[in-house]
Amino acid sequence: MSSHGTPTPMISRKAEPLKGVAEVPGDKSISHRSLILGAMAVGETQITGLLEGEDVLDTAKAMRALGAEVVRHGDGAWSVHGVGVGGFGEPDDVIDCGNSGTGVRLIMGAVATHPFAVTFTGDASLRSRPMGRVTEPLSLFGTTSFGRAGGRLPLTMVGAESPVPVRYTTPVPSAQVKSAVLLAGLNAPGVTVVTEKEATRDHTERMLAGFGAEVTVEDTAEGRVISLVGQPELKPQVIAVPRDPSSAAFPVCAALIVPGSDVLVPGIGLNPTRAGLFTTLREMGADLTYENEREEGGEPVADLRARFSPDMKGIEVPAERAASMIDEYPVLSVVASFAEGITRCPGVKELRVKESDRIDAMAVGLRACGVEVDEGEDWFSVKGLGPEGVPGGARAEARLDHRIAMSFLICGMAAKQPVEVDDAGPIATSFPIFMDLMGGLGAKLETAG
Ligand code: S3P
Numbered sequence: 051m052s053s054h055g056t057p058t059p060m061i062s063r064k065a066e067p068l069k070g071v072a073e074v075p076g077d078k079s080i081s082h083r084s085l086i087l088g089a090m091a092v093g094e095t096q097i098t099g100l101l102e103g104e105d106v107l108d109t110a111k112a113m114r115a116l117g118a119e120v121v122r123h124g125d126g127a128w129s130v131h132g133v134g135v136g137g138f139g140e141p142d143d144v145i146d147c148g149n150s151g152t153g154v155r156l157i158m159g160a161v162a163t164h165p166f167a168v169t170f171t172g173d174a175s176l177r178s179r180p181m182g183r184v185t186e187p188l189s190l191f192g193t194t195s196f197g198r199a200g201g202r203l204p205l206t207m208v209g210a211e212s213p214v215p216v217r218y219t220t221p222v223p224s225a226q227v228k229s230a231v232l233l234a235g236l237n238a239p240g241v242t243v244v245t246e247k248e249a250t251r252d253h254t255e256r257m258l259a260g261f262g263a264e265v266t267v268e269d270t271a272e273g274r275v276i277s278l279v280g281q282p283e284l285k286p287q288v289i290a291v292p293r294d295p296s297s298a299a300f301p302v303c304a305a306l307i308v309p310g311s312d313v314l315v316p317g318i319g320l321n322p323t324r325a326g327l328f329t330t331l332r333e334m335g336a337d338l339t340y341e342n343e344r345e346e347g348g349e350p351v352a353d354l355r356a357r358f359s360p361d362m363k364g365i366e367v368p369a370e371r372a373a374s375m376i377d378e379y380p381v382l383s384v385v386a387s388f389a390e391g392i393t394r395c396p397g398v399k400e401l402r403v404k405e406s407d408r409i410d411a412m413a414v415g416l417r418a419c420g421v422e423v424d425e426g427e428d429w430f431s432v433k434g435l436g437p438e439g440v441p442g443g444a445r446a447e448a449r450l451d452h453r454i455a456m457s458f459l460i461c462g463m464a465a466k467q468p469v470e471v472d473d474a475g476p477i478a479t480s481f482p483i484f485m486d487l488m489g490g491l492g493a494k495l496e497t498a499g
Pocket of ligand 1: 078079080152223224225226227229250251376377400
């Protein structure tokens, strides 16, 4: 069921040992960027492995509305005929990015240096999220934005007629903000420079270089400094999207907590800006190994093998690791509930402005499942029940947040009593084959009444 439709309650009961190979879909972050940069190149970009989740499909629609030709072929491959940097045309309707913060913020950046107005909206979750973090730096290029209170969607952005290049230091660790500024800088003359104090996922920088832009990255005392020379001619690319480590997190974590499990999750990118969860799990004592380590498309890749790990211990997750596992804290908090002792996660206030307030959503749902959770503005801790086990027997609210919905369904696979989720619809935004894939491994997921 679509995240825009009626709620689909789901129930997850104690699973059989999870066994088999879990081929998770394409990386969401890389999929958005492939479509957007493909649309800004001159000629045809070919993409295989694109994530066909609602978030990415909304970005494909937006690229069509801006003038690019985006086609899905019968074999599942996609092609994008780009219009070139500066070549977008005024869309004749509102751009609806659905549930996707990445989609809307990156597209705002991409259109900001074009001389026309675009109105953006999204679902109830996206309309509640802060957009000032993007409209503020984009105003430095010469854009004006009119949104609802707090800069929220629906929002109209009037693009800059004569954009100027920008130097900007991101005030929050956010790849979306960094990427919005870089994408805007593409159509500004001169050099746009973004500094981030903490490294966030670097797919935009890598892909810009792949498309032939002049981009340099320097590690300095102030942080990572990314410089982009504006108004390049981007060359179309052939892109094989790697599988998503953030989706891999779900079968991996499920295997660690369901007795008797042994699951292989092949072809997962271990880009250090994304792989923080796997390091954390190994520090907790998870039986998680990297097999067949290799390089693909310039990225480190491995097959992940996760086996039931009854002896995991709670740890303090270093705050400086937060950006590299920001989307994985919900499912980590489930694993932490089954480990022994306290897992403490500092430096995570960004979790409060995701598709939902993820600290609150997990704390409320886990407490209902019988787990003690403590929280502050930018931290939370989970008191793991270890061998005693997690009682479960609760209904958790997904709050239009795919990662919250999936995390509680994973919890139900190992808890003593089933765990229900009030709406599994949002899972289609990032992991449309989640139910079939987990069911194929041995999970017991059913639609609830
Ligand atoms: C993303 C960046 C992260 C992440 C999101 C995807 C991206 O958001 O949570 O799911 O593709 O750039 P922030 O940049 O706001 O941290």
